[in-house]
Amino acid sequence: MAELEKSYNPKGIEEKWYALWLQGDYFNPDTVQGEPYCVVIPPPNVTGSLHMGHALNATLQDILIRWKRMLGFRTLWLPGTDHAGIATQNVVERELARKGLDRHRLGRDSFIQEVWQWRAEYGGRIINQLKRLGASCDWSRERFTMDEGLSRAVREVFVRLYDEGLIYRDNRLINWCPRCHTALSDLEVEHEEIDGILTYIRYPFSDGSGYIVVATTRPETMLGDTAVAVNPEDGRYKHLIGKAVSLPLTGRTIPVISDSAVDASFGTGAVKVTPAHDFNDEAIAKRQNPPLPSITVIGDDGRMTGEAGRKYSGIDRYECRKIVVADLKASGLIEREERYRHSVGHCYRCKTIIEPLPTLQWYVKVGPLAAGAIDAVRSGRIRIIPEMWNNTYFSWMENIKDWCISRQIWWGHRIPVWYCREMRNEECRMKDGVIASREAPVQCPYCGSKELTQDGDVLDTWFSSALWPFSTLGWPDKTEDLKTFYPTSVLVTGFDILFFWVARMIMMGLKFMGDVPFRDVYIHALVRDARGQKMSKSKGNVVDPLVMIDKYGADAFRFSLAAFAAQGRDIRFSEDRVEGYRHFVNKLWNAARFIMMNLKTIDAQQLCLQHLAPGESQTSGATPSAVSLDLASRWILSRLAATADEVNNALEGYRFNDAANSVYQFIWHEFCDWYIEMSKHALYSSDEDRAGTVATLLYVLDNSLRLLHPFMPFVTEEIWQGVKGSVSALGVSEGLMLYEGRSIMLSRYPSSLSRDHQAEDEMSFIVRVVTGVRNIRGELNISPAAEVRVLVRTFSDDAERVLKGNLHFIKRLAKAREVEIGRDVEKPHLSATAVTNHFEVYVPVEGLLNIDAEIDRLIKEKTKVEESLRSLDKKLLNEDFLKRAPKEIIEKERARYRDLVLKDERLEGSIKRLKETGVKR
């Protein structure tokens, strides 16, 4: 980058540096010393394509990882993908359908091969997208949940839990997706409010003595009713309990029963009971003595079964609903229909309405595991950030139900259970012929039979995800990685998978590693669109991160996400702000361009020997030696130190937005707006300050780039390498200790630099004079081209000394032709005034000044001062305040009061003089 372009263009540059980082193996911690710091990525679905949630998630992790790496930690960010059972199977099935095939015709083994084939072809997509973002994952450790190693971990865990009785099989109602043709866990069901109809149906008594009316939103299930239930306390129905009802359309006779779960105030107070298709009804049925029978009228394909009767058999459940209602109407058994809004469960993958079905499934008994997981958070061994999620976590964990882990699909970890078909002895029959085994058994361990068949189901995808923090590090082997990096440092994730994933990882980690899987859980926001809507393909409001990267560059995009990531709040994504941060990238770029342009004119020996002292802290390189620096340089070094502290503190607390804002504010509004402008004096006047100024420019740029690097890895590397080239061309890089090393990502992160409070105080005098003059220029509309005279009447020695010593800065920044400073400076006639505590600034504006405008301006300011004075006055006269407020607050307010009184008097004086002038004129 000998000659920099006028603006930064990320195309090509991002790829170039990412390739270099990979080539240098910089993401790999193997050869690094230091305290371990580890993050495992929430594995995106292998079918996935990078969306805003991933982008935010990965950006935050990369910021942490790059930051810690630069701080000297032995840093591992472990990447990988999830096999995503149902989602992936769906995708491949759609693919097959396009070719006119389906998985049943293909057969299980061929289908699985198809999926692997698909993965080989497309599974790397999201990984490549993460690379575009700049993610510094150690790709040599990339894992996939279906890898052999991870599959072994899955079998190990399953068998151990089974042997301990924590995994069992049971036949009960589960959530069934008729489209995906599989069981789902409670978590995989999304409840959504929909408009339905509440149908009131008359159920005639068998003895012909009238009827009882029940209300239902699912009339078709009446074909499977096995009772009508009422509340035992309900006076209207008490006498009917035990009576027989003739179930319409079926001719079956069912009883009227009582159950306290029935709400007398809802509907008619009488409820039809369908144990096979409703969780409530199942519970009621089980409470009866003897339990009510269960009749399954809807099959696993969502069509009515033979049990529903010949007329309805084979018909889709919703078609059947219409027919049943029509048939009932024809018999005069529909009392009325009401519109009714209620929530209905949908499959989280395909949005099909869930059908509760009685089936035989595998479950994990979570109660015993949950206790430890609750304690880990309660005791602080795991910290959830922000804390507000603690409550959500606790309330879910405390009400946790057993976890259905079997899925009737093909893609996933096959359940490591075999069934003995012969069950030749008592022991085998006692065990139901169930063999849970890490490897495929050759013969039945109980009876020796060789007639074994493996369970056809696979495990819930989240079962393998739950093991991710240790299975990826090599468990069940005792690997070096596991020893070094477990427990991992922090998990960064969205709250939407707090239960699916985070809670289960904690349970499994505690169970199998005997320790928590991570110290911190940082829960970030959900990215919504500009109107606050959840982004979804169907709504068409999705913002594609890759489009953002193409349009604005990965750096601007990443920085935006970090700046958006305020804790505890959802993000409304606005493209305008990304554009704003692209401007910031460009600002930085141009600052670097400026510095490099001025580098050519410097004498290398002078720069190196006289102006760079060995760095006071190991992390920041050589520091410009303070003795020989001008005020501006000392000031910017101190501001840099303050900024480094702010950024480090903010990142320590996961306040990414604060960190981003600090560095933005520093680079733009302190370094560029003030320091670079001030540096021009030394640079252009070729006096002895030049070398110190160049040294400071180089130093502050270097440290700014490093501060910014975790947020904007590409542009910082590009500039840093460019400056490095120029610096070494000067032949001073050896002694400089700046821009050292092969890459900025391997340099040290700025921290614990020293402040220079005196320089900051002194600089504030200059700032106040300059802004005073600028205000006057702006408000009185004095052309920026016009040079003015500036007079400053000082009231303190400090102010006088500092201002006199830095006239050149005032001249440059305020565009002043000449500056006069002193205690005895007189206010010229026809001049505008700016008032501060330490001095008054006068700008003579003969001919230019509109006296009335200037008087208005001063009166406006005086009004503000007096307003503040009034409220302060009240406060300081309040005895309670004086009695109870802390001393330092009272002193602060008093000082403020004194300053304001002074200012008020001076303003008054200026106004008076101006009025006199006006009269004279």
Place this chain on the structure above:
RNA sequence: GGGCGGAUAGCUCAGAUGGGAGAGCACAGCCCUUACAAGGCUGGGGUCACAGGUUCGAUCCCUGUUCCGCCUACCA
């Protein structure tokens, strides 16, 4: 039904432990000043949703109300 979060400038949002209301964008004025017009300087704009309470003092803590958003639950 239960729980959580939000309500601050025209817009999008910051304000970590109570003590002088901020940023970015947008808007207005003046400037192509030799890093940057994707820029510079200046300016206007807020009863911090509403009502109470605690406190010497509340945008911040407590209670209630209204309006949004989310999570969760077996009222058919």
